Amino acid sequence: MNCRIPSIAVGLAVALLAASAAAQPAAPAASDGDAGDAGDADQTPDPAELASKVAELEDKLAAMQNRKPQFPIKISGYGDVGMFSVQGDGTGFRRDIGHTMFPAHNNVGWVFYGDLLATQVNSRGDVADLGQAPGVNRFDSVHSGGELTFLINELNLSISAGLGSSALFTGSVNFTPRAGSNFSLGDSFDVDLAQLEWMPTEDGKTSIFVGKVDSVIGNEYKTRKASQRFGITPSLVARYTTGTAVGVKARTLLLGDHIVLAAAVTNGSFGTEQFHFFQETDSNNFKTLSGRAAIRLALGSATFEAGPSGQWGTQDGVPDNGGKMWFVGVDAEIATPRVDLKAQWLKGKAPGDDVTMTYGLDLKQGGYVEADVLVTSLIGVLGRAEFRDAEVQQGLARLYITKNWRATAGLRLSFSPNAILKAEYSHNGEYGGTPSIPDDVVTTSAVMAF
Amino acid sequence: MRTSPGSRFALFTLCGLGYALTPSADAQPRPRAAPVSRADIDRLDKKIEEQQRKLDRLIKLQIQYLQQLEAMADGSSPPVATQEPRPEPKPDAAKPTDPKPPAGAGDAKPRAAAVPAVARKPPPRAETGNVVGKVTGASDAIVYVEDIVVPAKGTATMKQENKTFTPAVLVVQKGTTVQFPNLDAFFHNVFSVTPDNSFDLGSYRQGETKSVTMTKSGVVNVYCNMHPQMVGHILVVPNGNYVRAGKDGFFRLTNVPAGHHRIVAWAPESKPVVAETDVSDTEAATVELELKKGHSGPHLKKDGLPYGSYDK
Numbered sequence: 001m002n003c004r005i006p007s008i009a010v011g012l013a014v015a016l017l018a019a020s021a022a023a024q025p026a027a028p029a030a031s032d033g034d035a036g037d038a039g040d041a042d043q044t045p046d047p048a049e050l051a052s053k054v055a056e057l058e059d060k061l062a063a064m065q066n067r068k069p070q071f072p073i074k075i076s077g078y079g080d081v082g083m084f085s086v087q088g089d090g091t092g093f094r095r096d097i098g099h100t101m102f103p104a105h106n107n108v109g110w111v112f113y114g115d116l117l118a119t120q121v122n123s124r125g126d127v128a129d130l131g132q133a134p135g136v137n138r139f140d141s142v143h144s145g146g147e148l149t150f151l152i153n154e155l156n157l158s159i160s161a162g163l164g165s166s167a168l169f170t171g172s173v174n175f176t177p178r179a180g181s182n183f184s185l186g187d188s189f190d191v192d193l194a195q196l197e198w199m200p201t202e203d204g205k206t207s208i209f210v211g212k213v214d215s216v217i218g219n220e221y222k223t224r225k226a227s228q229r230f231g232i233t234p235s236l237v238a239r240y241t242t243g244t245a246v247g248v249k250a251r252t253l254l255l256g257d258h259i260v261l262a263a264a265v266t267n268g269s270f271g272t273e274q275f276h277f278f279q280e281t282d283s284n285n286f287k288t289l290s291g292r293a294a295i296r297l298a299l300g301s302a303t304f305e306a307g308p309s310g311q312w313g314t315q316d317g318v319p320d321n322g323g324k325m326w327f328v329g330v331d332a333e334i335a336t337p338r339v340d341l342k343a344q345w346l347k348g349k350a351p352g353d354d355v356t357m358t359y360g361l362d363l364k365q366g367g368y369v370e371a372d373v374l375v376t377s378l379i380g381v382l383g384r385a386e387f388r389d390a391e392v393q394q395g396l397a398r399l400y401i402t403k404n405w406r407a408t409a410g411l412r413l414s415f416s417p418n419a420i421l422k423a424e425y426s427h428n429g430e431y432g433g434t435p436s437i438p439d440d441v442v443t444t445s446a447v448m449a450f
Numbered sequence: 451m452r453t454s455p456g457s458r459f460a461l462f463t464l465c466g467l468g469y470a471l472t473p474s475a476d477a478q479p480r481p482r483a484a485p486v487s488r489a490d491i492d493r494l495d496k497k498i499e500e501q502q503r504k505l506d507r508l509i510k511l512q513i514q515y516l517q518q519l520e521a522m523a524d525g526s527s528p529p530v531a532t533q534e535p536r537p538e539p540k541p542d543a544a545k546p547t548d549p550k551p552p553a554g555a556g557d558a559k560p561r562a563a564a565v566p567a568v569a570r571k572p573p574p575r576a577e578t579g580n581v582v583g584k585v586t587g588a589s590d591a592i593v594y595v596e597d598i599v600v601p602a603k604g605t606a607t608m609k610q611e612n613k614t615f616t617p618a619v620l621v622v623q624k625g626t627t628v629q630f631p632n633l634d635a636f637f638h639n640v641f642s643v644t645p646d647n648s649f650d651l652g653s654y655r656q657g658e659t660k661s662v663t664m665t666k667s668g669v670v671n672v673y674c675n676m677h678p679q680m681v682g683h684i685l686v687v688p689n690g691n692y693v694r695a696g697k698d699g700f701f702r703l704t705n706v707p708a709g710h711h712r713i714v715a716w717a718p719e720s721k722p723v724v725a726e727t728d729v730s731d732t733e734a735a736t737v738e739l740e741l742k743k744g745h746s747g748p749h750l751k752k753d754g755l756p757y758g759s760y761d762k
Contacts, residue, residue, distance in 0.1 A: 337613075
């Protein structure tokens with residue numbers, strides 16, 4: 001009996017609640033209810049203030065979404081594997097035994113003709129074989145003897161780090177697995193590039209580089225790596241223009257990008273030649289100055305760029321500031337969407353040093369003309385014609401006389417920007433009374449980049 | 451009859467619920483109207499047609515009036531209309547009648563969705579009005595109504611040709627799928643890091659096309675990860691109410707639904723600016739928008755790294 005009254009009361013309450021809920025009109029929107037509250041009328045925020053707050057929040061949100069890592073880092077690199085075969089014993093030079101070919105140089109101990117670096121087989125410029133030249137003990141890194149062989153041309157590892165939006169650090173290391181001898185490993189690695197690039201202007205068209213920097217001479221250095229080069233082998237003058245050197249460099253684009261200026265102060269020259277016309281550290285106080293000025297024009301969908309470049313400084317490898325070494329040249333390039341035509345001419349001199357037995361160079365002239373053609377996005381072909389007229393001398397001990405020309409044809413298959421297959425045939429010829437040397441090269445390269 | 455407390459509770463509950471669920475008098479179906487005769491329908495149709503004609507006349511007069519005003523502002527003779535007056539929908543018309551984008555604007559061809567102001571058979575039409583004004587600070591600005599969302603499902607194309615995006619500025623309606631065909635003989639890698647509309651299409655060769663559906667309104671900056679000179683802008687507008695301002699900065703948005711609206715102007719290298727206005731069918735709303743140049747420095751690669759000197 002006692003529980004009856006509460007039960008009835010609860011039942012009534014539920015029924016009344018349900019009834020009253022049904023009798024109520026639909027609940028108005030919250031904003032309507034707020035609007036009707038006269039007591040809050042004075043506290044209604046100003047619409048302009050609200051709009052400003054919303055804008056502020058939107059800006060903050062956008063800033064959050066745009067926030068990037070403070071130091072973005074990218075690791076990249078490539079592997080370059082190839083196979084090659086060279087005529088003869090793989091060397092590009094011969095000894096003038098008994099000074100019969102060049103009697104005018106009979107005061108020099110050993111005279112050689114041809115080009116020590118004619119039989120290049122990869123983008124590094126490694127030659128198939130350095131031969132057995134008397135009086136020197138060179139590290140012959142490939143030493144193929146001209147036989148058909150596979151070769152891991154180069155493994156490269158690069159790191160790029162953004163230091164804000166106006167500074168970029170780039171480091172690049174090459175690994176070259178090679179055959180050793182006498183229980184020593186032939187494998188090596190070299191720091192190819194280690195530069196900090198700072199772009200001080202807001203338009204980003206001026207850069208200042210510090211560290212081990214790219215060359216400023218000619219135009220071939222821009223595509224010197226296997227992953228960048230259209231073909232495989234470098235030109236005959238690349239040995240003077242595609243090296244990297246330690247120092248500072250500046251580059252800028254002026255007058256609507258129509259003028260390109262670059263200048264560098266470095267320890268040594270931008271060479272790669274193993275006669276050591278370059279130095280990682282300097283053996284003298286006088287630095288090497290380099291520069292290039294070019295004009296760049298847009299011709300419809302094509303771009304034309306041409307200009308002179310040069311270098312001047314103390315002879316690399318000597319302890320004093322006496323002998324000066326210089327290069328001067330001119331380059332031109334027309335780039336269309338399918339065809340890239342480029343040419344370069346170079347001349348230079350280095351006196352050498354008889355005391356330290358530093359090699360001297362007389363590059364009378366050298367140059368190349370190259371056409372890179374994209375037949376389709378998959379298939380590309382290239383043709384290059386070039387020559388080099390030079391003498392390299394080490395006191396009265398050794399002299400290399402080169403009057404060499406080369407014709408190269410190449411095929412390139414780009415399966416993707418990261419997978420490229422290349423093949424080249426180069427015919428090396430001699431001119432100017434120099435006897436012919438059988439040293440044509442067939443080489444291939446598979447570049448896998450990441 | 452004896453009843454238990456539980457059953458009485460249930461009875462009261464049911465009574466209450468029954469009352470609650472009983473339809474109110476307001477919700478009762480109205481008594482059926484008297485049958486309408488054929489003559490009534492004809493008479494009403496005639497009246498509607500008459501009203502429609504008057505409305506047409508009124509709109510034409512208003513357009514002429516606006517043209518006169520523009521001509522006076524230019525100090526020149528009354529111009530030939532740069533934009534066709536919005537044609538009135540024919541009885542069977544189902545196509546959108548929003549203003550055509552100007553030639554060379556690079557706008558998406560199909561504007562799949564109709565502007566809500568478009569009337570369909572039968573009348574009456576929604577109330578619409580015009581917004582006229584001038585954009586200063588940049589030429590070739592795009593002006594659009596921001597707060598009406600009418601997604602489209604069309605497609606538009608931004609080509610990669612000769613290391614440039616063509617068109618460099620593309621205006622599409624939200625929901626449009628933008629295709630990026632590579633016409634160059636070399637690879638491109640199209641990407642955007644614009645918040646809400648970021649994408650990375652990866653590297654692809656000539657003849658291949660990749661596409662992105664623009665799901666958020668706003669400006670989408672498009673770049674190539676390999677070629678820093680390639681810069682494109684896609685303005686994703688929320689509806690079909692947009693127009694490109696003339697070289698002199700004047701613009702006219704027509705058939706904007708009546709009400710309070712946010713009008714946005716944007717041009718490449720500028721930040722969007724907003725003006726609010728009330729649109730009515732009686733008088734054209736007027737707004738002035740001043741664009742200011744934004745940051746136009748070099749952009750970064752997709753991974754946040756600068757391109758470096760030799761890429762330029």
